[in-house]
Amino acid sequence: MLDDAIILEQFAQPDTRQQAFNVLIQKYQRRVYWHIRKMVIDHDDADDLTQETFIKVWRYLPDFKEQSKLFTWIYRIATNECLTFLKKKRQRFFLPIVDVEGELTAKLTDGGAQLSGDAIELKLQKAILRLPEKQRLVFNMKYYDELKYEEISEIVGTSVGALKASYHLAVKKIEEYMSKTD
Numbered sequence: 001m002l003d004d005a006i007i008l009e010q011f012a013q014p015d016t017r018q019q020a021f022n023v024l025i026q027k028y029q030r031r032v033y034w035h036i037r038k039m040v041i042d043h044d045d046a047d048d049l050t051q052e053t054f055i056k057v058w059r060y061l062p063d064f065k066e067q068s069k070l071f072t073w074i075y076r077i078a079t080n081e082c083l084t085f086l087k088k089k090r091q092r093f094f095l096p097i098v099d100v101e102g103e104l105t106a107k108l109t110d111g112g113a114q115l116s117g118d119a120i121e122l123k124l125q126k127a128i129l130r131l132p133e134k135q136r137l138v139f140n141m142k143y144y145d146e147l148k149y150e151e152i153s154e155i156v157g158t159s160v161g162a163l164k165a166s167y168h169l170a171v172k173k174i175e176e177y178m179s180k181t182d
Contacts, residue, residue: 002027004070011061021061025054028071031145032078038140039082041129049085053078068154075147076155079137086133127177131170138163139170 002010002023010020032053037046056077064073128136137156141147142163149160149167156163 008061008064008066008070021058024057024070028074029054031071032074035075035140035145036078036082038128038144039133039137040085045085049078049081053081056081069151072151072154075141075151076157079155082137083133123178124174127174128170130177131173134158135166135170135173138166139174142167 002020007020007024007027010016011024013020029050033046033050036049036053037043040046040049053074057074060077064070068076128139131139134156138152141152141155142149147155149163152158152163153160158166
């Protein structure tokens with residue numbers, strides 16, 4: 001797989017732009033999809049948001065200043081797409097956040113989500129869905145994506161200290177949920 005610097009260099013050239021973008025998609029599409037999927041649960045929604053993310057990457061990549069890693073910049077776009085989608089979903093149906101979480105939990109358990117795993121993984125996913133959006137986002141990025149706090153800070157625009165606190169609170173809530181429910 002090509003280095004990001006080479007991808008950016010090739011993208012800047014009109015004759016290699018499409019090829020460079022295809023390489024970029026191959027390199028990051030799976031990670032972006034699963035990042036989004038953990039937030040929105042539904043495959044079709046995650047697929048659409050992944051596509052929207054890469055449309056924005058294509059549109060704005062010429063303006064990328066390289067002040068962060070390319071991956072971090074793409075993740076920020078994907079994260080913003082998720083948060084905007086969830087906000088619109090709440091507004092469209094005039095649902096409080098709890099009802100959106102209930103809807104996502106139903107998708108998780110109805111077989112439509114097609115998540116692999118056993119009962120413990122399903123229970124963990126239910127616990128994660130009970131978290132506030134920001135804590136859920138931070139938990140997923142730290143636990144599943146194994147990002148460093150500094151990377152998450154660049155993506156979500158929050159201080160490292162606040163992220164550590166969010167992660168700690170998320171872990172406590174998940175532990176509490178896992179120990180109390182069957």
